Amino acid sequence: MATDSISGLHDELTAALAVLDPQIQGVHDLNDIQSITPALDNALTSAEQSLHQRRALIQTVLDDIEALLRDLASLEADGYPTPETFPLTGDLKDELDGQIKDVETGASVFTSGALATHLEVTFGDPVPKVGIPIT
Amino acid sequence: MATMNTSQMLPFTLQPVKADNTPAEVQVGSIVYASSDETVMTITGLSADQLSGNASAVAEGVARMTVQADADLGAGVVTITGVSEDVTVTADPANLASSFTFTFGPPVPKA
Numbered sequence: 001m002a003t004d005s006i007s008g009l010h011d012e013l014t015a016a017l018a019v020l021d022p023q024i025q026g027v028h029d030l031n032d033i034q035s036i037t038p039a040l041d042n043a044l045t046s047a048e049q050s051l052h053q054r055r056a057l058i059q060t061v062l063d064d065i066e067a068l069l070r071d072l073a074s075l076e077a078d079g080y081p082t083p084e085t086f087p088l089t090g091d092l093k094d095e096l097d098g099q100i101k102d103v104e105t106g107a108s109v110f111t112s113g114a115l116a117t118h119l120e121v122t123f124g125d126p127v128p129k130v131g132i133p134i135t
Numbered sequence: 136m137a138t139m140n141t142s143q144m145l146p147f148t149l150q151p152v153k154a155d156n157t158p159a160e161v162q163v164g165s166i167v168y169a170s171s172d173e174t175v176m177t178i179t180g181l182s183a184d185q186l187s188g189n190a191s192a193v194a195e196g197v198a199r200m201t202v203q204a205d206a207d208l209g210a211g212v213v214t215i216t217g218v219s220e221d222v223t224v225t226a227d228p229a230n231l232a233s234s235f236t237f238t239f240g241p242p243v244p245k246a
Contacts, residue, residue: 115206116151116159119217124146126139129191130180 003072010065013058020058024051136220137190142227144179144191147219149202161215165205172198175224192224 030036031044088096139145149166151159166185168178175196181188190200200219207213 113208114153114155114159115208115213116161116204116215117154117206118152118215119161119202119204120150120152121200121202121217121219122148122150123137123190123219123222124148126137126143126145129142129144 003069006065006069010062010069013062013065017055017058017062020051020055024048024055027051137222138225139190139192139222140225140227141192141194142229144189145222146187146189147200148187149185149217151204151206151215159206160208162205162208167203169201170198171201172196176200176222190219190222195224195226197221197223 027044027048031041031048036044137145151161153159164185168181168185168188170176170178170190173193175193175198177191177193178200179189179191199221201216202218203214203216205212206215
């Protein structure tokens, strides 16, 4: 099923989050050290921002996947992919059939305009060609 | 069989016809004519509605005209065809020999 691959992607992204979270925490902790130089402080801050951005993007996709899986579950609960049919009681089915018959009868008064089926060429008497002097 | 000579052309008319042999119409501008042998006869002088023109002689021989058109007056295409009778093109009598001319040279001794 398509949901298998979607669930697989969800698992993969969840695992990625599990890797990211301690990385973010570790970089954050390093950035709290008071004795680091301003240059290292900047590098740590930039890395932490990048890791947060990656985590946010992954979380967005995870949220979308979970919403998709909920919607798919609702669709399947509605009976998909079985086509819908609508039973009618005897009287209503008879009425519907009668209406269809009337429509077909009405439509039958219209016919396609007859098209030409072939082309007939008729020659006249020969005449001198234009520009040819008559001798 | 129609006949003309090499100095002549045959006016023709084209009539699209239904299966019951009553006149019909074809899509304007869809008519295409062709000669079975353009060394014998060509199609010239088509009218604006393409329903008339001339079969013009080129050289002696036999040729026929073929024509096709779109019978569907709507967006669709229903191609129909027609073929003329054979047209025989003969030599122009005016260009044929009609007499002999003898020309004598100066007298010479008998051998």
